[in-house]
Amino acid sequence: MEALVSRIKRDGTVLGDDILKVDSFLTHQVDPKLMRQIGQTFAQKFADSGITKVVTIEASGNVPAAYVAEELDVPMIFAKKAKNVTMNDELLTAEVYSFTKKITSTVQISRKFLSENDKVLIIDDFLANGQAALGLINILKEAGAQIAGVGIVIEKSFQTGRALVEETGIPVVSLARIAGFDQGQVIFAEADL
Amino acid sequence: MEALVSRIKRDGTVLGDDILKVDSFLTHQVDPKLMRQIGQTFAQKFADSGITKVVTIEASGNVPAAYVAEELDVPMIFAKKAKNVTMNDELLTAEVYSFTKKITSTVQISRKFLSENDKVLIIDDFLANGQAALGLINILKEAGAQIAGVGIVIEKSFQTGRALVEETGIPVVSLARIAGFDQGQVIFAEADL
16 A cells, blocks of 8 residues: 555655654554555455455454544444453453553453454554454454455565465455664565455 | 434343443444444534544544545544554554443553544443543644544443533533433433434
């Protein structure tokens, strides 16, 4: 997605060897117009896939996922990382290690929102080590739902995530793919969309 | 906002004495069409207020805030609750006790995204004890930003939040206001919009 690649080039910052910071338009401050373009791009790709739900993990995935869901005219579900007093239903859970937070959390979705009649599009902001995506895949399989694909805004192609997801038989579709970093510059691989 | 009030009546669940669970359309599963109506409603109210940023706290506030920001054509910022390796800038922080999570977290916004030139609209999903709103107000004041108002999707008017925010001189605008619960039914007060 050209608008996204340009934005990364303009506003992204490389930290160390393996972190891309995009806090000015995706992960802390959010550009809603860019989110709408992201929503439209994924929705066009999956328009004929029979998607019934869009699923993400809180919190940076919430806005991209909502825009995709709106374009597809389906609900969005964000998996939650911490228990609160309102989550008193039967929960589907998975342990997920966060690459940027360096901690493991239990992500959870209330079972009542998913069934074997669902065909789900997973959307997330980043794909790095794949743990978040795999956690969601496990939750969705436990619910009996079909998974149409994993839509990723920014994929770090030099990490294991894409391969791990594809091993499960689920396609990955990424709007920007990063082959690596070189002296603070982002080296892009060819994106899927 | 009539569509929101109807939705609460249809899908909201009262837990105990003081919790309203709206997990099927706002706080876990999200209805993007309703979020768009929420965005339009707040944006109409603040269309002439010179808003430069919409600010919320992750995660249930993210989608409503993004839709408001999109309608106002400004960026959205979501305050973050947990440190991650990309947050290496100067941070503005506040301690916030969550009514539903029953824990205190440090919420943080990177200082670089706010200045004395900003006029901010705070948006959040719930107003209960007011701690989240007050935390954001303190962060924004520290940044030197003006605050146009606090826009709330669901206000629990029988709790102290609204009064605490109004004491700071900042107006509260709520789309649904709950006077209380009676035998599992929601009793509504008149909303602001």
